Amino acid sequence: MATKSEMKRYASLKDRKARAESDLFIAEGRKIVTEGLRSGCPCENVFVRKGYLGGDEEMNRLLSGREMEVLDEQEFRKLSDTRNPQGILGIFDYRNLLVKDLAEDTIIALFDVADPRNMGTIIRSADWFGIREIVIGETCVDLFNDKVVRSTMGSIFHNRFHLASDLSSTLSALKPEYRIVTADIGGADYRKRRIGGKRVFVFSNEARGPSRDILEISDEIVTITGKGRAESLNVSCAAAIIMADIE
Amino acid sequence: MATKSEMKRYASLKDRKARAESDLFIAEGRKIVTEGLRSGCPCENVFVRKGYLGGDEEMNRLLSGREMEVLDEQEFRKLSDTRNPQGILGIFDYRNLLVKDLAEDTIIALFDVADPRNMGTIIRSADWFGIREIVIGETCVDLFNDKVVRSTMGSIFHNRFHLASDLSSTLSALKPEYRIVTADIGGADYRKRRIGGKRVFVFSNEARGPSRDILEISDEIVTITGKGRAESLNVSCAAAIIMADIE
Numbered sequence: 001m002a003t004k005s006e007m008k009r010y011a012s013l014k015d016r017k018a019r020a021e022s023d024l025f026i027a028e029g030r031k032i033v034t035e036g037l038r039s040g041c042p043c044e045n046v047f048v049r050k051g052y053l054g055g056d057e058e059m060n061r062l063l064s065g066r067e068m069e070v071l072d073e074q075e076f077r078k079l080s081d082t083r084n085p086q087g088i089l090g091i092f093d094y095r096n097l098l099v100k101d102l103a104e105d106t107i108i109a110l111f112d113v114a115d116p117r118n119m120g121t122i123i124r125s126a127d128w129f130g131i132r133e134i135v136i137g138e139t140c141v142d143l144f145n146d147k148v149v150r151s152t153m154g155s156i157f158h159n160r161f162h163l164a165s166d167l168s169s170t171l172s173a174l175k176p177e178y179r180i181v182t183a184d185i186g187g188a189d190y191r192k193r194r195i196g197g198k199r200v201f202v203f204s205n206e207a208r209g210p211s212r213d214i215l216e217i218s219d220e221i222v223t224i225t226g227k228g229r230a231e232s233l234n235v236s237c238a239a240a241i242i243m244a245d246i247e
Numbered sequence: 248m249a250t251k252s253e254m255k256r257y258a259s260l261k262d263r264k265a266r267a268e269s270d271l272f273i274a275e276g277r278k279i280v281t282e283g284l285r286s287g288c289p290c291e292n293v294f295v296r297k298g299y300l301g302g303d304e305e306m307n308r309l310l311s312g313r314e315m316e317v318l319d320e321q322e323f324r325k326l327s328d329t330r331n332p333q334g335i336l337g338i339f340d341y342r343n344l345l346v347k348d349l350a351e352d353t354i355i356a357l358f359d360v361a362d363p364r365n366m367g368t369i370i371r372s373a374d375w376f377g378i379r380e381i382v383i384g385e386t387c388v389d390l391f392n393d394k395v396v397r398s399t400m401g402s403i404f405h406n407r408f409h410l411a412s413d414l415s416s417t418l419s420a421l422k423p424e425y426r427i428v429t430a431d432i433g434g435a436d437y438r439k440r441r442i443g444g445k446r447v448f449v450f451s452n453e454a455r456g457p458s459r460d461i462l463e464i465s466d467e468i469v470t471i472t473g474k475g476r477a478e479s480l481n482v483s484c485a486a487a488i489i490m491a492d493i494e
Binding site: 031117121124125126127128129130131132151153154155158224226227228229230231232233234236237238240241244 | 368373375400402473477491
């Protein structure tokens, strides 16, 4: 049984600062908790709402031997952040989702992505296309924000993240080995970019675009040309289009 | 000045049934109201919150000659559906955004898309790629839902929509002239589909996929092959990838 003070500590995890202090985050929903347990990410606790009807066989297998605490509606709401909760959430330790050193041939970097759903959706797409390492710039929304976590549909447990304290420096440090390919308006057609080699693809806030620093570091600026009247593409759509094109 | 009963009627437009009865919808935010006015879509009223700092030059030009009503915070909230409203919204007549007959070479059709942000984002991407006609299946979220409208970023005013009362019948009726290309798992690589001719691209609810009826009507099933561990792509990302590939 979680003590009263533990419950208070868990409820505080809705707040970014409390997450950073404890290295814990809340993952909510059946699919996401399943992916978390399946991935072997350390899980401190699983809570279900009274009346929760259990998961499928796999969930039961993953949970076997693990204590699962039942909370009443009111207590569950203190941890949950959805209007209509599915009734299950887990408290996970995020430290083994983080990496200091980047090593994959293809890396995604996010600059100033403020919308949690966009960030989560990009992580999900990266996972779909087998891109495993993602750099999160310092002005982005927090990676462990509940809306980010939910939008990844569990992919947050499949990828590895580097939390940059200064994205430009991180990119500069990678530059000897990697080509920096930045999506922005006014660049070259993304389908005509240089093929092969190690690359970092940089996606930015859709309203403000990449910073001057990042543009200067970039080896290539790529663009998805439009034909209609929309002013821009949603950043998670733009990222998906470019990731789908990576050979 | 809008009368008390008009204000009540406008507030009721948050509800799908009231929208269907009056042919009106609420478009909220500076960018979206600008696009609405610029498009020439009939606008019954523009409301701003007390203290709203005005738009840019174009907005002022578009509004010139039009009465703009100032509401206090509480009254504005009755019409607004955002937590942090920008302070401007318009009441638009949606009838000239609808079409009975479809005529373009490339059409998008949505089946059972329940998430408003996904629908809005698909409309925005379609606009980006110059795809103008969109069929909305009967089990989709309502096109004029405020979250759909906001996610289009104004593209709702650029496209034309056919509201299907039975999507399978609509597709069947189009079939003599159009190829029906449906996105689903287990189909052929989307990059290898038949080129040219008139096509309807069908995108479906990402959890449930297309219905059996729709699969039977389809001339081609196309898939975006993944390499990672994600179970699926977000439907607005999948749609964007396929639209980007349309010649």
